[in-house]
Amino acid sequence: MKHAEKSLTDARNGHRTATSFIDAVTEEIGDEHISTSVDTPIRPDAFDQDDELKMELIAEHFEKIMLILGLDLKDDSLRGTPKRVAKMYVKEIFSGLNPANKPKVALFDNSYKYNEMLIEKDIIVHSTCEHHFVPILGKAHVGYISSGKVIGLSKINRIVQYYAKRPQVQERMTMQIVKELKETLQTEDVAVVIDARHLCVSVRGVEDVASSTVTSSYNGKFLNEQTRNEFLKHIYG
Numbered sequence: 724m725k726h727a728e729k730s731l732t733d734a735r736n737g738h739r740t741a742t743s744f745i746d747a748v749t750e751e752i753g754d755e756h757i758s759t760s761v762d763t764p765i766r767p768d769a770f771d772q773d774d775e776l777k778m779e780l781i782a783e784h785f786e787k788i789m790l791i792l793g794l795d796l797k798d799d800s801l802r803g804t805p806k807r808v809a810k811m812y813v814k815e816i817f818s819g820l821n822p823a824n825k826p827k828v829a830l831f832d833n834s835y836k837y838n839e840m841l842i843e844k845d846i847i848v849h850s851t852c853e854h855h856f857v858p859i860l861g862k863a864h865v866g867y868i869s870s871g872k873v874i875g876l877s878k879i880n881r882i883v884q885y886y887a888k889r890p891q892v893q894e895r896m897t898m899q900i901v902k903e904l905k906e907t908l909q910t911e912d913v914a915v916v917i918d919a920r921h922l923c924v925s926v927r928g929v930e931d932v933a934s935s936t937v938t939s940s941y942n943g944k945f946l947n948e949q950t951r952n953e954f955l956k957h958i959y960g
């Protein structure tokens with residue numbers, strides 16, 4: 724983050740004469756993956772338009788992008804693409820932008836009085852890099868210690884998926900999942916690790932297909948080294 728902030732400053736100061744301001748900032752932000760806040764930057768009027776209208780408008784705009792690229796939309800294979808992309812954006816990969824799609828999570832009493840760590844590991848994460856609009860693919864590992872309340876295991880997957888299905892920065896996604904779990908489970912004792920491959924790193928830019936990015940957030944009892952190590956032992960074996 725420090726390095727990213729510095730690069731952004733360099734971009735603002737140093738490159739102003741060489742490149743246009745916007746190009747410099749765009750380039751730096753793109754490769755450094757800066758996250759500006761824990762909340763996804765959403766406009767106040769984000770959901771004034773319903774899904775149907777959004778899909779119609781996105782299809783129109785995507786068609787223009789394809790035309791500018793020089794593609795012939797009369798071709799049978801391409802004709803339906805703008806609508807397919809619009810539907811995929813609104814109903815699938817960016818459906819987690821809309822609070823109406825937030826999973827409903829019921830809280831139960833921890834009737835077994837199980838007060839050890841509960842871990843759910845290898846939760847599939849399919850998200851999208853907000854700087855390049857290409858996939859982030861990986862796994863999330865979640866641990867918590869019950870404060871007397873528990874949630875259904877599949878709800879942890881649903882919370883992860885909800886925050887993954889929006890344009891994201893991996894650090895922010897990690898923090899959003901932690902915040903949601905803390906609020907839902909009414910405890911500070913939450914740990915989240917996400918290990919993911921960014922296609923903007925593997926299929927473009929440096930084209931490094933081997934590297935992955937790991938982000939983690941340890942809170943409450945997980946700040947204790949022994950507890951954190953126990954969690955890590957379970958997820959990495």
Ligand SMILES: [Zn+2]
Pocket residue numbers: 753756852853854855856921923924
């Ligand atoms: Zn990216």
